[in-house]
Amino acid sequence: MDYLESLNEPQREAVVYNDGPMMIIAGAGSGKTRVLTYKIAYLMEQGVEPFNILSLTFTNKAAREMRERIEEVVGSDAKNLWMGTFHSIFARILRFEADKMGYQSNFTIYDTEDSKSVIKGIVKDMNLDDKLYKPNSVLSRISSAKNNLISWRMYENNNELRIEDEASGRHKISEIYKEYAIRCFKANAMDFDDLLFNTNVLFHKFPDVLNKYQDKFRYVMIDEFQDTNISQYVITKKLAARFQNICVVGDDAQSIYAFRGANIQNILNFEKDYPDLKVVKLEQNYRSSQNIVEAANSIIRFNQHQLPKNVWTQNDAGALIEIFKTATDNEEAKIVASSIFEEKMTHGLRNSDIAILYRTNSQSRAIEEALRRTNIKYKIVGGLSFYSRKEIKDMVAYLRFVMNPADEEAFKRIINYPKRGIGLTTVNKLRVIANENNLKIWDVVSNIRRFISGRAATSIEQFADMIKAFQFTVEQKDAFEAASLIAKNSGMLRELYDDKTVEGKVRYENLQELLNAIKAFSEDPEKEDKSLDSFLQEVSLITSTDQDADEDTITLMTIHMSKGLEFDHVYIVGMEENLFPSQMMLESRADLEEERRLFYVAMTRAKKKLFLSFALQRYRFGKLIMCEPSRFLGEIDRTFINARGVVSSSFSNEPPRVPSGFTKVGSNNNQPTNLNQRRTSGFNKKTTQVPDNFVACDPNDLKEGMRVMHVKFGEGIITKMEIDGADKRAKVRFDREGEKTLILAFAKLMILN
Numbered sequence: 001m002d003y004l005e006s007l008n009e010p011q012r013e014a015v016v017y018n019d020g021p022m023m024i025i026a027g028a029g030s031g032k033t034r035v036l037t038y039k040i041a042y043l044m045e046q047g048v049e050p051f052n053i054l055s056l057t058f059t060n061k062a063a064r065e066m067r068e069r070i071e072e073v074v075g076s077d078a079k080n081l082w083m084g085t086f087h088s089i090f091a092r093i094l095r096f097e098a099d100k101m102g103y104q105s106n107f108t109i110y111d112t113e114d115s116k117s118v119i120k121g122i123v124k125d126m127n128l129d130d131k132l133y134k135p136n137s138v139l140s141r142i143s144s145a146k147n148n149l150i151s152w153r154m155y156e157n158n159n160e161l162r163i164e165d166e167a168s169g170r171h172k173i174s175e176i177y178k179e180y181a182i183r184c185f186k187a188n189a190m191d192f193d194d195l196l197f198n199t200n201v202l203f204h205k206f207p208d209v210l211n212k213y214q215d216k217f218r219y220v221m222i223d224e225f226q227d228t229n230i231s232q233y234v235i236t237k238k239l240a241a242r243f244q245n246i247c248v249v250g251d252d253a254q255s256i257y258a259f260r261g262a263n264i265q266n267i268l269n270f271e272k273d274y275p276d277l278k279v280v281k282l283e284q285n286y287r288s289s290q291n292i293v294e295a296a297n298s299i300i301r302f303n304q305h306q307l308p309k310n311v312w313t314q315n316d317a318g319a320l321i322e323i324f325k326t327a328t329d330n331e332e333a334k335i336v337a338s339s340i341f342e343e344k345m346t347h348g349l350r351n352s353d354i355a356i357l358y359r360t361n362s363q364s365r366a367i368e369e370a371l372r373r374t375n376i377k378y379k380i381v382g383g384l385s386f387y388s389r390k391e392i393k394d395m396v397a398y399l400r401f402v403m404n405p406a407d408e409e410a411f412k413r414i415i416n417y418p419k420r421g422i423g424l425t426t427v428n429k430l431r432v433i434a435n436e437n438n439l440k441i442w443d444v445v446s447n448i449r450r451f452i453s454g455r456a457a458t459s460i461e462q463f464a465d466m467i468k469a470f471q472f473t474v475e476q477k478d479a480f481e482a483a484s485l486i487a488k489n490s491g492m493l494r495e496l497y498d499d500k501t502v503e504g505k506v507r508y509e510n511l512q513e514l515l516n517a518i519k520a521f522s523e524d525p526e527k528e529d530k531s532l533d534s535f536l537q538e539v540s541l542i543t544s545t546d547q548d549a550d551e552d553t554i555t556l557m558t559i560h561m562s563k564g565l566e567f568d569h570v571y572i573v574g575m576e577e578n579l580f581p582s583q584m585m586l587e588s589r590a591d592l593e594e595e596r597r598l599f600y601v602a603m604t605r606a607k608k609k610l611f612l613s614f615a616l617q618r619y620r621f622g623k624l625i626m627c628e629p630s631r632f633l634g635e636i637d638r639t640f641i642n643a644r645g646v647v648s649s650s651f652s653n654e655p656p657r658v659p660s661g662f663t664k665v666g667s668n669n670n671q672p673t674n675l676n677q678r679r680t681s682g683f684n685k686k687t688t689q690v691p692d693n694f695v696a697c698d699p700n701d702l703k704e705g706m707r708v709m710h711v712k713f714g715e716g717i718i719t720k721m722e723i724d725g726a727d728k729r730a731k732v733r734f735d736r737e738g739e740k741t742l743i744l745a746f747a748k749l750m751i752l753n
């Protein structure tokens with residue numbers, strides 16, 4: 001039982017207490033996940049059967065890691081634990097119980113792209129304005145209804161929602177919601193939100209089913225509880241109602257999914273719902289250096305809404321936080337890459353000890369380029385994942401349709417890919433026939449002669465025969481053989497093989513890689529169900545953090561994806577106003593607090609060293625804009641910072657000033673004005689401006705005697721060019737500021753004549 005020795009007193013207390021509801025609300029890095037892991041191991045050691053324990057995590061990867069730890073203590077029995085994300089666990093339950101809901105157990109799980117395509121179709125069929133009813137925003141409206149357990153029927157009768165929709169000019173959303181639900185059902189498909197929503201319906205409508213699972217799950221655990229939504233909360237509460245052995249673990253200061261419906265209120269409700277709740281606080285941080293812990297504390301104090309907590313650590317003070325001030329986003333990337341190179345040399349770090357975090361995915365491009373140039377291996381978590389690539393989705397659509405021929409989205413993808421002369425008009429005709437006769441698309445396709453004749457009918461008949469042959473194959477052969485045959489006989493393999501462009505080759509390799517994955521799956525001794533169907537289920541629930549790379553790479557990801565993880569060195573890039581805090585998310589104080597919690601999450605991922613960087617100029621939305629340092633930088637207690645101000649054109653730490661006469665960029669940027677009201681940043685209190693047409697020139701184009709413009713110093717004349725090793729410098733006599741020597745790699749100059 002030596003793992004108990006590796007815990008501090010309150011952690012141990014939390015591990016061994018298992019008689020009723022418990023909540024651990026504790027600071028970052030204080031061992032919450034560790035406690036949950038050992039709690040499960042402890043229960044199993046006490047003789048609790050693994051299949052009586054349900055543990056819900058933020059990613060499947062987190063579940064896998066926990067399971068491995070538990071296995072170290074209790075052995076292979078840990079395989080039988082019910083562990084995973086809410087979505088994967090409830091998809092599993094819904095498969096078992098599908099028939100009760102009128103679904104077949106091989107239902108498809110629609111991803112966001114599928115869902116949007118269904119909505120697009122509905123908007124078109126209803127003759128609505130597709131600019132007003134954008135798939136994204138309609139879907140998010142439906143999604144948030146579902147996460148608040150509002151069915152389309154309830155939506156229809158809900159005055160408040162109707163008024164909101166009417167105010168935005170979109171009074172048809174309730175009808176779209178209804179049609180969307182009908183189409184998904186007809187396609188034997190559920191979207192991600194349905195996995196939770198339908199589980200709620202299932203438990204509500206079928207008390208005997210609920211009873212069964214209540215009996216089964218004697219112990220229920222939830223990690224990252226602060227980010228659960230109402231739908232998730234209600235399900236788990238129901239499940240735990242019999243034994244009341246529910247243990248939730250979280251940190252209100254790390255709640256970062258409110259924008260997706262997560263509700264911090266769940267923490268407060270929990271105390272009300274379980275009056276005999278045992279509450280445990282963990283305050284000692286084991287992850288980070290003292291400087292990092294204190295710096296993170298210093299920023300989160302700016303939030304008004306939080307439970308009182310005092311996070312401290314016995315770890316060493318460690319290095320100060322580095323702040324890099326850089327001229328442009330590309331330069332920021334370069335500096336981060338060279339810092340990583342240097343740190344690796346001096347501290348003997350592996351790539352996997354390092355992470356670069358950013359607010360939005362699009363920031364990765366510049367960083368990737370710089371890393372490639374420096375020969376540092378990296379992986380992007382949460383970008384376009386393997387399973388989101390077109391060729392993979394096409395192939396998966398074939399498999400989906402073979403398994404579930406009601407799946408209309410899969411059908412749309414493959415009916416004319418590879419090309420078989422079945423155009424959009426025909427496809428639409430098929431859908432109309434299906435709708436009018438209240439049939440599934442497959443019923444029409446597989447009996448096409450009854451409905452249409454001519455050349456199109458022949459092509460469709462051939463398609464139907466092909467699918468029937470595939471269905472037969474799937475019954476006869478193992479997953480890998482069947483998938484290989486489908487890849488070949490559908491024509492997909494040849495289509496990709498014939499494309500000899502570089503991209504085409506990559507796509508062909510990707511398809512092979514998918515087949516490899518199916519082979520590995522069908523030979524995995526750990527898997528009980530090795531069928532193609534079961535492979536598809538797993539694939540549709542893969543979250544982008546779940547992919548493991550064997551290689552030693554540094555990790556690039558958004559802060560949202562980094563929850564629960566830790567790295568020796570962490571770089572947070574793009575610390576600029578309007579980027580972080582994000583301009584798009586800032587409408588209220590609550591939004592700002594959520595952005596700040598996001599920053600808190602990012603900072604507390606670092607064990608030993610934290611680097612923050614910002615650029616003075618950055619390309620955004622296709623335009624070069626001036627940036628101000630993030631207000632969050634100014635909120636960090638100065639004691640913990642080493643502001644080197646690494647690079648700016650003049651090596652100064654002053655904010656850039658802008659010569660008069662510059663037009664203001666951003667006037668068409670829709671910046672809410674309230675953004676500029678509160679400035680605590682010690683870096684920059686002024687709004688900076690840059691000319692709209694400012695385009696920095698290539699240093700090689702500069703010559704003595706040229707008239708140039710500099711963002712900060714204004715106009716001037718080049719008096720001398722100097723080359724010092726790799727560095728090119730220019731002496732410029734500025735009209736206002738006098739003579740300056742600029743390093744051209746960093747100073748951005750625009751040629752005026």
Ligand SMILES: Nc1ncnc2c1ncn2[C@@H]1O[C@H](COP(=O)(O)OP(=O)(O)OP(=O)(O)O)[C@@H](O)[C@H]1O
Binds near residue numbers: 026027031251
């Ligand atoms: N008592 C302990 N002794 C030594 N190391 C510990 C102890 N408790 C936790 N740790 C280590 O501290 C680190 C943080 O633990 P863990 O990830 O469980 O924290 P957490 O509270 O879940 O963090 P987060 O809020 O980021 O999810 C891990 O590396 C863990 O192994």
Ligand SMILES: [Mg+2]
Binds near residue numbers: 032033034223564
């Ligand atoms: Mg954790």
